[in-house]
Amino acid sequence: MLQWMSKTGNNYKKAAAMAGLCFAAVFCLYLAFGQPISVLAQTGSSTAVNTITANDLGLSYAADTGLASTDIRSIIANIIRVALGLLGIVVLVLMIYAGFLWMTAAGNEEQIEKAKKILKNAVIGLAIILMAYAIVAFVIKMLGIGEGAGSGEVVATSDTQNLSGSGALGRIIKDHYPARGQRDVPRNTKIVVTFFHPIQLESLVTDTNGNGILGDCLSPVNNWSIDCDQLNLSNDYINISQIVPTTTVSGTVSYVPISGAALIATETVDPTTQVAGIYTIAIRPLDYLGNEITDTQYQVHLGNNIKRDDPDLGNPAIFSNSQGSKYYEWMFTCGTELDLTPPHVTDVFPGDGVTEYKNSVVQINFNEAMDPIGLQGVFATDSNGYYYLKNGFIYMKNDESTMPLGAFNLVNSYRTLEFTPSTPCGVNACGGTVYCMPVCDAEGASCSVDDYEFLVKAAVTISDSSFESQPFTGAADMCGNALDGDDDGTVENAGAISTSLSEGENPNNYWWNFKLKDEMDLVPPIVSQVVPGPEASWIDAEQEMAMWFDKRMRVEPMYYIDLQESPTPQERCDCYSRDGSNNCVKLSSGCILDLIWKVPFVTFNSNAPITKTKLNHGLFLQGLPQGYIPYISSGVEDAHFNCLYPGQGPLEGADYNTDKLSGYCDKNPDNCCIQDGTQVLCCNGVPALNNDATCIDSLKMPIE
Numbered sequence: 258m259l260q261w262m263s264k265t266g267n268n269y270k271k272a273a274a275m276a277g278l279c280f281a282a283v284f285c286l287y288l289a290f291g292q293p294i295s296v297l298a299q300t301g302s303s304t305a306v307n308t309i310t311a312n313d314l315g316l317s318y319a320a321d322t323g324l325a326s327t328d329i330r331s332i333i334a335n336i337i338r339v340a341l342g343l344l345g346i347v348v349l350v351l352m353i354y355a356g357f358l359w360m361t362a363a364g365n366e367e368q369i370e371k372a373k374k375i376l377k378n379a380v381i382g383l384a385i386i387l388m389a390y391a392i393v394a395f396v397i398k399m400l401g402i403g404e405g406a407g408s409g410e411v412v413a414t415s416d417t418q419n420l421s422g423s424g425a426l427g428r429i430i431k432d433h434y435p436a437r438g439q440r441d442v443p444r445n446t447k448i449v450v451t452f453f454h455p456i457q458l459e460s461l462v463t464d465t466n467g468n469g470i471l472g473d474c475l476s477p478v479n480n481w482s483i484d485c486d487q488l489n490l491s492n493d494y495i496n497i498s499q500i501v502p503t504t505t506v507s508g509t510v511s512y513v514p515i516s517g518a519a520l521i522a523t524e525t526v527d528p529t530t531q532v533a534g535i536y537t538i539a540i541r542p543l544d545y546l547g548n549e550i551t552d553t554q555y556q557v558h559l560g561n562n563i564k565r566d567d568p569d570l571g572n573p574a575i576f577s578n579s580q581g582s583k584y585y586e587w588m589f590t591c592g593t594e595l596d597l598t599p600p601h602v603t604d605v606f607p608g609d610g611v612t613e614y615k616n617s618v619v620q621i622n623f624n625e626a627m628d629p630i631g632l633q634g635v636f637a638t639d640s641n642g643y644y645y646l647k648n649g650f651i652y653m654k655n656d657e658s659t660m661p662l663g664a665f666n667l668v669n670s671y672r673t674l675e676f677t678p679s680t681p682c683g684v685n686a687c688g689g690t691v692y693c694m695p696v697c698d699a700e701g702a703s704c705s706v707d708d709y710e711f712l713v714k715a716a717v718t719i720s721d722s723s724f725e726s727q728p729f730t731g732a733a734d735m736c737g738n739a740l741d742g743d744d745d746g747t748v749e750n751a752g753a754i755s756t757s758l759s760e761g762e763n764p765n766n767y768w769w770n771f772k773l774k775d776e777m778d779l780v781p782p783i784v785s786q787v788v789p790g791p792e793a794s795w796i797d798a799e800q801e802m803a804m805w806f807d808k809r810m811r812v813e814p815m816y817y818i819d820l821q822e823s824p825t826p827q828e829r830c831d832c833y834s835r836d837g838s839n840n841c842v843k844l845s846s847g848c849i850l851d852l853i854w855k856v857p858f859v860t861f862n863s864n865a866p867i868t869k870t871k872l873n874h875g876l877f878l879q880g881l882p883q884g885y886i887p888y889i890s891s892g893v894e895d896a897h898f899n900c901l902y903p904g905q906g907p908l909e910g911a912d913y914n915t916d917k918l919s920g921y922c923d924k925n926p927d928n929c930c931i932q933d934g935t936q937v938l939c940c941n942g943v944p945a946l947n948n949d950a951t952c953i954d955s956l957k958m959p960i961e
Contacts, residue, residue, distance in 0.1 A: 259901065259904045259938070260889075260939070261787060261791040261792075261886070261906070261909075261941045261942055262792060262884055262885065262886050263792075263800075263884070263887075263917075264792075264795070264882070264883065264885070338393075344382070347382075348382050348383050351375055351378070351382075354375065355372045355373075355376040355379065356372070359372035359373075359376075429453055429575055430453070430585050431452060431453045431536075432450075432671070433449060434447075434448065434671055435589035437587040437588070437875075438588065440552070441552075441591075442591045444547045444595050445595045445596060445737065447540060447541050448539075448557060449628075449629060449735065450495075450538055450540075451629075452536055452537075454536075454567065455527075455532060455534020455565065456536070457563075457572060458520075458535060459471065459564075460562060460564065462520045464486055465483065465485065465486045466483070466485065466486060471486060471522075472486055472521055472522035473522075474729060477727060478728040478729070481541060481543055482517060482519070485520075485521065487520065488518040488519065490517070490518070491560065492560050492584075493560040493561070494560050495540070495558070495560070497515045497518065497555060497557050497558075498512035498513055498514045498515070499513045499515065499553060500512060500554040500555065500556055501513055515546070516544055518541060519540070520538055520539070520540055520541075521541065521729075522537065522630075523535075523629075523631065523633060524634065525537070526634075526679075528663070528664060528675075528679075528813050529813065534566050535566065537633065539628060539629060545595070546591045547591035547593065549593050551593065553590065554588060556586055556587070558585075559575075559584060560583075561574045561575070561583040563576075596735075597723070597724065598738060599739055599746075600627060600734040601740065601744035602621060602622065602713070602740075602742070602744075602767045603624050604620075604622040605619075606618070606620040607771040609769040610769075610770065613771060613773055613774070614774060614776055614897055615682070615695075615775055615777060616682060616691050616777045617896055618677050618811055618898075620675050622669075623672050623673075625672065625734050627671055627672070627674070627734055628732075628733050628737070629667040630729060631649075631650040632667055633646075633664070633665050633666055633667055634664060634665060635647075635663070635664050636662075636663075638660055642654070644660050644661070649714065650713065651711070652711070652712040653709065653710065653712075656707055656708050657702035657703075657707050658696055659695045661678055661695055663676055663677050663679040663680070664676070664677060666813065668812045669812045669858065673859065677811070678694050683779070685899050689891070689894070689900055690898070691777065691898040691899075692898055693777070696773050696774065706772050706773070708770060709771055709772065710769075710770040711770070712768045713740065713742070713768075714740075714766050715732055715733075715739045715764075715765035715766050716730045716731035716739035717730040717739070718739050718750045718765075721750075723748065724748060725737060725738060726738065732767075739765060740766070740767060741764070742764050742765040777897070779897075780808075780899060781899045781900060782808040782810065783901070783905035783922060784804050784805070784806060784922065785807045785907075786920075786922065787803070787804045787805075787918075787919045788800075788801055788917055788918045791919065792909055793917040796877055796885075796917065797877070797879075798876040798878075798879050804870050805868070805869050806867070806868045806870070806895070806901075807867065808868065808899075809861065809895060810859070810870070810893070810894070811895065812857075814893045814894050815859055815870050816856075818872065818889055820872065821888065823883070823885070823958045824958065829883075830843070831843070833881075834882075835960060841960075853885075854874065854875045855872045855874045855875075856872070857871070857872055857873075858870070858871045858872075872887070882958060884956065884957065884958040888949075889901055889904075891904070904930070905922060905931055905939065906930055906939050908920065908927075930943065930944050941956055
């Protein structure tokens with residue numbers, strides 16, 4: 258387990274001194290060229306449009322006469338801003354001129370005194386401008402124009418939503434596609450959501466095709482609105498809406514629901530809890546999203562009436578225990594194009610022709626997000642002795658071993674298909690269970706190494722000239738393009754497999770084989786590098802947050818990597834800072850519970866056993882003394898179920914470069930925090946005897 262801390266904010270002496278030297282010039286430039294004062298304030302509202310209407314301001318009448326419909330209060334505020342900006346430029350010019358006189362005085366006392374006098378007058382002028390700016394800001398705020406105004410409730414963006422308890426994205430929403438804020442999303446995409454808990458489908462979908470099964474399609478699919486069960490569009494359950502700017506008041510929008518959508522789901526088994534159920538749903542809009550001319554923004558809203566499939570707890574609403582909002586929503590932007598390009602396999606583990614240990618997961622990595630329907634589930638046995646998934650999208654064969662128990666799940670933003678075996682075979686260094694694939698355990702087997710063959714069946718294409726596939730006939734991407742097994746860009750559909758895996762060794766199916774030996778790898782992984790490094794400060798809002806491991810890792814546990822904020826969002830609301838009397842000072846612009854969202858994105862090095870996990874995240878706060886504490890627990894495991902223990906990682910402050918990348922931890926004491934039998938973990942790059950909770954408490958930033 259490893260914890261480290263990075264900071265944003267302005268509470269460091271050296272940085273404060275530099276900021277003091279530059280403040281006057283920067284402020285003057287801001288007054289001159291800064292952003293116009295916002296007409297609307299952002300709050301934590303979910304979907305409401307600004308409560309101040311165009312008629313309230315008389316703007317609709319102006320629009321009808323062809324006159325400008327800009328709020329007169331905003332015009333006045335901008336005029337004042339420009340005037341103050343011009344004065345700021347004058348002050349800046351005077352300071353530069355005084356500095357020039359002083360630097361070129363060459364001992365001339367009269368010229369130095371003149372420069373001092375100009376600087377003094379410029380500082381006085383700056384003070385007057387600052388006071389004027391403060392008065393203006395206060396007045397326009399009271400008028401409901403400036404940021405933090407009391408009136409004017411607007412739509413919450415993805416950056417202001419309260420995500421507390423909402424996903425890995427907290428502990429409710431595990432993953433979804435498209436991603437938050439994703440741009441250039443193809444118009445023919447599906448929308449997919451994966452939950453941490455199994456959900457009920459009864460209230461989400463109508464049995465449109467009348468076969469008594471919820472969340473399925475008849476085969477073949479000729480009409481998505483008839484052959485497939487339909488999503489019940491509602492804010493209480495799931496709603497998908499186009500975001501349309503209004504033409505009355507600038508900055509307001511309306512929400513137009515899509516015409517309809519099919520909902521498809523299949524059952525799988527959670528590899529952590531071993532509980533079977535519906536975890537992933539795929540939504541296929543009946544019409545293409547967006548248009549061919551301009552980009553189009555959409556919002557997906559998940560309501561609190563979605564129920565967990567948990568009879569023991571009374572099937573509660575999925576957000577019932579959330580400390581934050583009782584909904585989850587995100588936005589993405591569709592481009593103007595359709596996606597007609599096929600996906601392909603980029604990497605597999607175990608590798609083709611490689612001999613691996615039996616305590617291995619199986620991973621298939623794709624170059625883009627894949628449709629999960631048909632790719633998830635458990636193996637069954639057919640009459641030919643092959644093991645296959647229920648829909649026949651994956652086939653597997655071994656020679657002298659029994660059928661592997663476990664499940665396939667699509668993880669890593671739907672780019673990694675990971676089979677996690679569920680047969681216990683040992684214990685790792687943390688006391689956790691190690692699971693194994695069967696090796697030479699069939700009746701009459703006399704071997705120590707067995708051959709495994711895997712095949713991913715490509716979807717059947719509708720023609721020989723297009724990768725567009727017939728729905729649910731094999732592996733396809735989110736836009737329905739069939740798998741291109743040999744990655745040659747040529748449609749060579751292999752069709753179904755009948756009697757032999759060798760018939761599937763043709764394009765566009767993907768086939769490979771490997772060997773498993775009756776031995777186990779029990780060497781624990783370490784964290785070799787992190788960014789930002791321990792105690793990195795002044796990180797950017799979009800600073801990459803990533804960690805490198807020295808072994809091939811499982812993807813599933815990466816969703817449990819934690820990221821804590823200090824102060825917490827609630828502490829930031831209750832007491833942003835303290836005054837001279839040690840009383841709490843709250844933010845003047847109000848408070849938003851903006852717990853940062855995060856979701857892992859894992860990449861593998863095919864030429865070396867190295868794994869990089871990048872945590873895609875919301876914007877880090879800027880201009881506030883704020884700390885972030887990443888926490889990689891011992892639940893993070895390599896591809897052989899070995900836990901991250903001892904908690905080895907880069908030492909504090911080791912060899913930072915300009916990108917705040919930590920020094921490389923190679924098990925050398927000079928670079929790495931190493932377990933030596935007396936230390937129990939690494940706390941911010943320092944060996945420590947204390948436990949996890951004590952370590953994290955020690956890293957939290959006090960509200961000073």
